[in-house]
Amino acid sequence: MRIKRVKAMKNPQEFIVQKFTEYYRDNANIIPLPTSYKNREFGFILFDKGGMLRHKAFVEPRFFRDFIKSITPSDVYHSAAYYKQPSREMGKKGWIGADLIFDIDFDHLRTPCKVEHEYWTCERCDQVGVGKHPSVCSQCGGSKFKMVAWLCETCLETAKSEALKLIDFLINDFGFPPHDIEVCFSGHRGYHIHIEREEIRQLDQDARKEIVDYVLGTGLKVSLHGLMEVRRRTGHKVIGPDLNSPGWGGKIAKGVYDILVTYNIQQLNEINGISKNMASLIYSQRDKIFKTWNNGNSWGSIKGIGIKTWEKLVETSVDNQSVNIDTVVTIDIHRLIRMPLTLHGKTGLKVISIPSKSLERFDPLREAVAFSKGTLKVYVLAAHRFRIGEDIYGPYRREIVKLPMAAAIYLFCKRAALLTD
Amino acid sequence: MLVSKEDFAKYPFLIGAVEYVKNLDLKTDELSQPEFSAVVTRAETRIEEALIDGITKWESRRGYEIELLSYPVAVIFVSNIDDNYLKKRYSLAEAKRIQSLLKEEVDEKLIEIAISVFGWNVKNLPLEVYQPFDFSLSFIDYLRNAPSFHDYRWKLVNKRLINGEVFLQKDEFSRLISEEVRKYIEKTINTSPKVELNPLLLQRIEHIKQRLNLRKERIRIKDQPQNIISAAYPPCIKNLYDFLISGQHISHVGRFTLTSFLLNVGMKVDKLIELYTPISDFNQRLTRYQVEHIAGVRGSGTKYTPPSCETLKTHRLCPGPDDLCTRIKHPLAYYRRKIRMIRK
Ligand code: SF4
Ligand SMILES: [Zn+2]
Ligand SMILES: [Zn+2]
Numbered sequence: 130m131r132i133k134r135v136k137a138m139k140n141p142q143e144f145i146v147q148k149f150t151e152y153y154r155d156n157a158n159i160i161p162l163p164t165s166y167k168n169r170e171f172g173f174i175l176f177d178k179g180g181m182l183r184h185k186a187f188v189e190p191r192f193f194r195d196f197i198k199s200i201t202p203s204d205v206y207h208s209a210a211y212y213k214q215p216s217r218e219m220g221k222k223g224w225i226g227a228d229l230i231f232d233i234d235f236d237h238l239r240t241p242c243k244v245e246h247e248y249w250t251c252e253r254c255d256q257v258g259v260g261k262h263p264s265v266c267s268q269c270g271g272s273k274f275k276m277v278a279w280l281c282e283t284c285l286e287t288a289k290s291e292a293l294k295l296i297d298f299l300i301n302d303f304g305f306p307p308h309d310i311e312v313c314f315s316g317h318r319g320y321h322i323h324i325e326r327e328e329i330r331q332l333d334q335d336a337r338k339e340i341v342d343y344v345l346g347t348g349l350k351v352s353l354h355g356l357m358e359v360r361r362r363t364g365h366k367v368i369g370p371d372l373n374s375p376g377w378g379g380k381i382a383k384g385v386y387d388i389l390v391t392y393n394i395q396q397l398n399e400i401n402g403i404s405k406n407m408a409s410l411i412y413s414q415r416d417k418i419f420k421t422w423n424n425g426n427s428w429g430s431i432k433g434i435g436i437k438t439w440e441k442l443v444e445t446s447v448d449n450q451s452v453n454i455d456t457v458v459t460i461d462i463h464r465l466i467r468m469p470l471t472l473h474g475k476t477g478l479k480v481i482s483i484p485s486k487s488l489e490r491f492d493p494l495r496e497a498v499a500f501s502k503g504t505l506k507v508y509v510l511a512a513h514r515f516r517i518g519e520d521i522y523g524p525y526r527r528e529i530v531k532l533p534m535a536a537a538i539y540l541f542c543k544r545a546a547l548l549t550d
Numbered sequence: 551m552l553v554s555k556e557d558f559a560k561y562p563f564l565i566g567a568v569e570y571v572k573n574l575d576l577k578t579d580e581l582s583q584p585e586f587s588a589v590v591t592r593a594e595t596r597i598e599e600a601l602i603d604g605i606t607k608w609e610s611r612r613g614y615e616i617e618l619l620s621y622p623v624a625v626i627f628v629s630n631i632d633d634n635y636l637k638k639r640y641s642l643a644e645a646k647r648i649q650s651l652l653k654e655e656v657d658e659k660l661i662e663i664a665i666s667v668f669g670w671n672v673k674n675l676p677l678e679v680y681q682p683f684d685f686s687l688s689f690i691d692y693l694r695n696a697p698s699f700h701d702y703r704w705k706l707v708n709k710r711l712i713n714g715e716v717f718l719q720k721d722e723f724s725r726l727i728s729e730e731v732r733k734y735i736e737k738t739i740n741t742s743p744k745v746e747l748n749p750l751l752l753q754r755i756e757h758i759k760q761r762l763n764l765r766k767e768r769i770r771i772k773d774q775p776q777n778i779i780s781a782a783y784p785p786c787i788k789n790l791y792d793f794l795i796s797g798q799h800i801s802h803v804g805r806f807t808l809t810s811f812l813l814n815v816g817m818k819v820d821k822l823i824e825l826y827t828p829i830s831d832f833n834q835r836l837t838r839y840q841v842e843h844i845a846g847v848r849g850s851g852t853k854y855t856p857p858s859c860e861t862l863k864t865h866r867l868c869p870g871p872d873d874l875c876t877r878i879k880h881p882l883a884y885y886r887r888k889i890r891m892i893r894k
Contacts, residue, residue, distance in 0.1 A: 188765065301712075302711045302712065302713075302714075303689060303711070303714050304689075304713040304714020304715065305714070328688075328690050329690060332690065333692060334801070335693075335697035335698070335802070336690075336693035336694070336697055337695055339696070339697050339705065339706040339707075340693075340703060340706065342706065342707050343706045343707045343711070346707060347707065348702060348707055348708070349707045350703075350708050351700050351707075353702070353708040374715075375710070375711075375712040376710050376711045376712055377707060377708075378710065393646060425815075
């Protein structure tokens with residue numbers, strides 16, 4: 130159904146603010162404040178103003194709650210850092226320490242669906258489109274566009290499995306007890322992971338950089354994890370880390386094993402530095418390799434597959450086993466992070482804190498829904514197929530549809546729909 | 551376990567050693583008396599060894615007492631002279647002495663020092679079981695010092711990390727302790743109260759100062775290409791440069807800043823690498839790679855410029871601006887202006 134835009138349709142901004150206001154009126158009292166909240170800085174993004182309202186501090190939870198009710202922010206943050214005087218300007222706050230945080234956002238994950246879930250909106254009129262924006266808008270001639278990214282289930286799943294991988298690192302390598310690892314769904318495109326422990330507060334930026342490099346596998350030298358070639362009269366033999374060894378050694382071995390088991394010749398050939406011939410050789414010798422892998426740390430002594438080749442496989446293995454985190458977030462010791470149970474201004478979904486052991490079963494598109502009551506008739510400019518709650522909606526293009534409140538607000542926040550009367 | 555006079559003399563920062571000296575209740579005035587002349591002389595040699603060899607010697611021939619007492623005296627001297635280069639050079643030299651001594655000690659002694667003095671979380675690993683590792687140290691304590699050793703083998707990602715513990719061999723563990731000792735000594739020097747010294751001791755200090763100036767002069771002549779005017783360096787760069795030549799840890803941003811600054815004012819890549827290499831843990835190949843990368847010889851081919859004052863301030867690399875600083879926004883601008891002022 131193609132409908133001409135009528136006068137009665139209007140920008141939903143006011144409506145969003147009204148809905149956010151209602152949400153905070155009803156829920157502000159259950160929003161938990163972070164530990165040592167008196168020593169943290171709070172930050173808010175407001176609907177009408179650009180930029181962030183920073184350097185706020187609260188000495189009692191009710192002050193925070195009254196404040197949030199009175200200003201209705203679009204987004205709410207608190208610092209991962211602790212300060213002596215959190216409300217002063219940055220240089221004068223008196224940094225005491227900071228929690229250890231990680232950010233996994235599908236913005237920087239390489240997912241094959243990435244091209245499909247970006248679309249543009251014209252800054253001057255309501256024209257929208259999928260993919261790359263045109264140089265001028267066909268409707269109003271404007272040349273300024275805003276890129277918007279849809280929430281994509283595939284990407285959210287990828288982000289979740291990265292988060293699970295990170296948790297494995299944090300528990301098994303770094304020795305953090307699972308109950309000290311807090312996972313948060315951001316309400317939009319990813320997860321952040323938050324560790325509050327006395328002993329990590331003092332870690333400086335260089336130390337945090339080392340933790341980041343560990344998780345990313347940056348600077349890893351496989352020779353330092355035991356990959357080497359032994360030459361004998363009878364031929365050569367390559368020795369490498371054992372599948373069962375802890376830390377990166379075992380991860381490397383598992384990753385290489387996975388490659389050998391799951392990659393076909395074509396995929397092997399796509400590995401940087403592996404020629405077509407080499408790919409076929411590896412493929413044909415897999416069984417022989419697996420046999421030697423059963424005997425401890427030998428990686429095989431197959432003619433033609435030397436240490437250089439193994440190093441190439443290891444590089445890919447490290448890529449696959451590492452976790453794709455946002456480096457800057459972890460290293461920044463003044464970072465602000467989203468607060469659980471506050472709303473995300475780009476989706477109208479809630480930030481949700483999840484115990485690390487329940488992450489596997491967590492469904493962000495169902496559990497983060499904040500507006501579960503009522504339905505609304507909206508004029509959708511353009512929308513992909515999307516899911517909010519249990520049901521799937523769309524795709525829509527310039528049509529009026531009746532949607533549950535959460536789906537309607539999601540489209541409003543994405544600037545993909547208008548309000549009808 | 552570490553209670554003998556010999557231990558105290560070797561490791562004068564041990565709590566027991568500090569207590570022992572304190573209980574003697576020596577006044578600085580007494581130091582000029584003849585019975586202490588050997589102690590004062592040894593203190594002076596300690597500093598000279600630091601200046602010339604970069605490592606103080608373990609000297610037991612004249613007795614443990616003299617060796618032990620000469621350490622706090624040396625600290626008083628260095629703190630009194632109040633020269634950044636000397637402070638750093640001296641702390642590093644003592645740390646190196648301790649590192650070489652620790653390698654010879656039984657594991658238990660290393661553990662005791664790490665736990666009792668620094669409160670580290672460390673365990674001795676049972677022999678044979680964890681070959682070739684001797685110790686497991688909490689990664690948090692490991693990261694206190696390891697990031698300042700710019701070499702791949704010190705990167706956490708190249709270590710065996712299990713359940714929060716980094717597995718280490720003895721020489722690695724003693725290196726980590728000695729770095730902590732270095733910081734500890736430097737802090738001791740910086741926080742030691744100013745004392746009035748009598749003329750006799752002041753004379754000794756004058757003597758050390760002369761040695762120091764000679765040494766600094768030599769570095770300047772050796773390391774400075776003629777066309778580069780170090781007198782025109784802004785305070786931030788002067789600071790980093792001092793850190794570098796005294797073998798101090800410099801953060802990543804700091805290294806980038808110094809390297810790109812020096813390259814931009816015309817220092818040659820080889821010269822810069824030479825400047826970096828005497829420092830214990832610098833890996834020549836890595837250093838060359840990094841320097842060449844910043845110079846634009848490798849990779850993207852773009853030559854980097856140092857960060858602006860604003861960025862340096864947020865990274866706490868600006869030691870506080872001087873007069874000229876208030877009129878510029880970039881350390882290179884400072885340098886160019888200052889040269890014009892000097893030439894006038
Ligand atoms: S103001 Fe700029 S040039 Fe001056 S010391 Fe600070 S960072 Fe360096
Ligand atoms: Zn338009
Ligand atoms: Zn996607």
